[in-house]
Amino acid sequence: MKGARKPAARLARPGDVPGLAVRLVAADSLQGVLRRRRPLDEILESAKAATALAERDRALLRALLGVVLRRLGTLRRLLAMFLDRGLPPQAPRVESALLLGAAQILFLNVPDHAAVDLAVRLAQADPRAAPFAGMVNAVLRRVTREGAARLATLDAVALDTPDWLMARWTAAYGSATARAIAAANGHEAALDVTVKSDPEFWAAKLDGRVLATGSVRVVAPGAVDALPGFAEGAWWVQDAAAALPARLFGDIRDCRVADLCAAPGGKTAELILAGAKVTAVDRAPARLQRLRDNLTRLSLEAETVCADIEQWSAEPFDAVLLDAPCSSTGTIRRHPDVPWLKTSDDIVKLSRLQHRLLGRAVELTKPGGTLIYCTCSLEPEENENAVADLLAREPRMRRAAVTAAEVFGRDELISKSGDLRTLPCHFPDSDSRFAGVDGFYAVRLIKA
Numbered sequence: 001m002k003g004a005r006k007p008a009a010r011l012a013r014p015g016d017v018p019g020l021a022v023r024l025v026a027a028d029s030l031q032g033v034l035r036r037r038r039p040l041d042e043i044l045e046s047a048k049a050a051t052a053l054a055e056r057d058r059a060l061l062r063a064l065l066g067v068v069l070r071r072l073g074t075l076r077r078l079l080a081m082f083l084d085r086g087l088p089p090q091a092p093r094v095e096s097a098l099l100l101g102a103a104q105i106l107f108l109n110v111p112d113h114a115a116v117d118l119a120v121r122l123a124q125a126d127p128r129a130a131p132f133a134g135m136v137n138a139v140l141r142r143v144t145r146e147g148a149a150r151l152a153t154l155d156a157v158a159l160d161t162p163d164w165l166m167a168r169w170t171a172a173y174g175s176a177t178a179r180a181i182a183a184a185n186g187h188e189a190a191l192d193v194t195v196k197s198d199p200e201f202w203a204a205k206l207d208g209r210v211l212a213t214g215s216v217r218v219v220a221p222g223a224v225d226a227l228p229g230f231a232e233g234a235w236w237v238q239d240a241a242a243a244l245p246a247r248l249f250g251d252i253r254d255c256r257v258a259d260l261c262a263a264p265g266g267k268t269a270e271l272i273l274a275g276a277k278v279t280a281v282d283r284a285p286a287r288l289q290r291l292r293d294n295l296t297r298l299s300l301e302a303e304t305v306c307a308d309i310e311q312w313s314a315e316p317f318d319a320v321l322l323d324a325p326c327s328s329t330g331t332i333r334r335h336p337d338v339p340w341l342k343t344s345d346d347i348v349k350l351s352r353l354q355h356r357l358l359g360r361a362v363e364l365t366k367p368g369g370t371l372i373y374c375t376c377s378l379e380p381e382e383n384e385n386a387v388a389d390l391l392a393r394e395p396r397m398r399r400a401a402v403t404a405a406e407v408f409g410r411d412e413l414i415s416k417s418g419d420l421r422t423l424p425c426h427f428p429d430s431d432s433r434f435a436g437v438d439g440f441y442a443v444r445l446i447k448a
Contacts (some may be wrong), residue, residue, distance in 0.1 A: 022057045023118050024125065025049045026064045027096040033069070033337045035092055040065060040337040055223060067103045069336035070186055073159035075099050078106075078150055082139045093129035094136060097122040101140045105147060112144040157182045162339050165329065172380050173423070180425035181378070184436045189333035191218045192437075193235040194243050194266065196273060196298075202235060209434065211427070212408045215240035219433040233298040238266035239334070241422040244413075245374040245442035246270040246321060248406060248420065255318035258364055259302075260309050260357070263287035265294040267321055268302055276319070278302040281309055309360055316366040324354045326375035326382050330439020333424055351381040358390050362397060365447045371397070374420075374442035383441040384417060390445075400444045419443040 025047065032043045044050045044061070053061060068075065079098050080086075087095050101119030104110035119140055123133040158166065161182040169178035192215045195202045199210045205228045208218035217240070221227055229235050246267045249257070253275030259268045262280035268291060271278045280302045282288040288306050295302060305312065327347050332338050358373055365371045375382050391397055401418025404411050415421040420442040429435035 017118070017121060019114065019118055020121055020125075021049070022053060022061050023064070023100060023122055025053065026061055026068075026100055027093060027122050029061075029065055030068060030096045030099065031092050034095075034340060037341055039341060040069070040335070059222075063108065064100060064103065066188055066336055067107045068099045069340065070188075071103065071107065071156065071160055072099070072340060073161070074151070074154055074156045075102050075106075077154055077159055078102065078143070078147060079139065081150055082142045082146075088129075088132055091126065091128040091132055093126035094123060094132045097129065097136050098139060101136070102143050102147065105140065105143050106151060116140045116144065156186065160186060164344055165339055165342075168344075168379060172378070177423070177425070181423055181439070184424035185332040185336070187333065187432045187436065189239070189436065189438075190433055191221045191224065192216070192238060192240045192243075193218065194238045194270065195229075195235040196233075202229060205229065211240050212410070213240045213243060215243055217434055231297075236266055236269055236294060236298060239331075239438040239440075240427070241330075241437040241440035242266060242376065243270065244407065244420055244422070244440065245323070245372050246274070248372055248402060248442060248444050249274070249319050249321075249370055252276040252319055257319045257321065258314070258317040260320065260322045260361060260364075261324060262304075263291040265291035267323060269295065269298055269300055271321070272300045272302055279305060279314070279317070281305045281307055281312060283308045309364075310356060314364060316364055317369065318366055319370045319372075320361050320365045321372045321374070322357060322361040323374050324357050324382075326350055326354070326377035327379055328376050329378045330376040330422075330424065330441075333436060334438065347377075347379050347381055350377075351386060354382055354386050355389060358386060359394075362390070362394055362445075362447065367396075367447055369447050370400070371445040371447065372442055373445065374440060376438055376440055378423070378439045378441075383421075383443075384415070384419070387417075387419070387443050387445075396448045397445045398448065400446050402442075402444060415441075417443075 029043045032038045033040055079102060097119040101115050104115035105112050120133050120137045123129040123136045157179050166178060169181055195216055199214055199216050203210045203216045206216060206218045208216050211217055224230060224237060255276050257271050257276040257278050259271060259278055259280045261282060262268050263282040268278055268280045280291055285306055288304055292304055327342050327350055328338050361371055377383060402414050402420050407413040413420060413422055422437050422440045424436050424439050427435060427437050
C-alpha cells in the first residue's frame, strides 16, 4: 500500500554469520575485564556462551582476547588517532568492537574485510552501540589503510604497560630491565610442564624441549587434556619458575611438610615426589577440589585441608611452603588482564595480608625447620620488604641464601639478598615462543 512503512531489516542471528558468535563472547568478556574488573579466567569459566563454543572457536576466543589485552595501550592510542570526537561513553560495546577489529587487522591472520564486517555487526547487535556502527566501519577502514604505518611510530613497550606499573618496575629494577619485562609480557607464554620422570622422553613426545631447570616447554599445544601423558598423569602444567621454590627445601624425604595456599597443587605434587608427607591447605573449596582432582590424575596422595590458615591450627611441621596470594604481576605473559585489573592500592592491601600469613607460617614451622615464602609478584612490598619486616620483628628466623647450584648455575636468578628472583625477561631465546618465565620470588628461612 502506498505510504506504508517498510518492515525493518532483521539482524542476522549470531549462528547465521560465521565467526560472529565468538566475537560476541569476546566483546562481552572484554567489557567484563575493562568495565567490571573481573578476571578473564573467571569470566571464561562461568560464561555459558564461552563454554558452549567448539574447541577451535575457544582457541580463537583466547587469541582475540590475549592480543587485545596485551596490546591494549597501543590499540587505544592508535584508535584515538582516528576518533575525532572520542568514544561514546554510553555505548561501551563500541570500544570493544573497535579494539577487536583493530587487533585482527594489525596482529592476527584475519582478512581485513572480515574483521571490519564482524566489528560492525558487533556494534549493530547492541542497542546502545548500533547508532555508531557507521563510525566503527569508518574507523576500521582507516585502520586497514593507515594502521600499520601509524603503529610503527608508537612505543608499544611503554604503552602496553600502565604507567603506574612501569614506574614501579623502573624504581625496583631500573629502566632497561623494566622495559625488558614489559617487552617479554608482550609475548604469549608457552606451556611448561613438570614431569614425574624422563623429561627428554616427554619433550620428544610433546614436541617440546627440556629447559635448564628440567621443565619441559611446549609451544602450540592445543587442548592440554588431549596431549600425550595427561590422562596417564605423567606430568602437570607448571611454569618453569613456579617449579623452583619447592626444590629449595633440599632433602625432605619422610618430613612432614605443609603446603599453604596450595591449589592448584603443582608444588604439592613436587613435594610428594620428593618423598615428603604433605598436608595441602587452601581456603577455597573449589580450588581445593581442583587440587584433589589433579592429585588423583597424578596418582599422588596428600592430606588436604579446607581452611583459612590464619585460623587453622596444627602441630608444627618440619617444613612449610607458603605461596602467598599476591598481585600476580609476574604472570602477565599468561594473564594479560592483570595490568588492567590491579592498582597500587591492591598491592598495599595484599602486602598486609602477606605479613599476617608469614607470621602464621612461622608459627607452623618447627624449631630447626625450613620456611619457604614465595609469590608470583614483581613488587618489593610483597616480597623483599615483607621478608625484611618479618626478620626485623622475628628473631627466631634467619635467611638461608640460595646458591647458584640450586638454580642450575644461573646467577642472574639470585637477588642481592640471596633470594630466588626470576623475571619474565629471563631465559631469553631467539625464538620468542620459547623465551621467558613467570616472575617469581622465593626466600628460604630457617627457624632457630
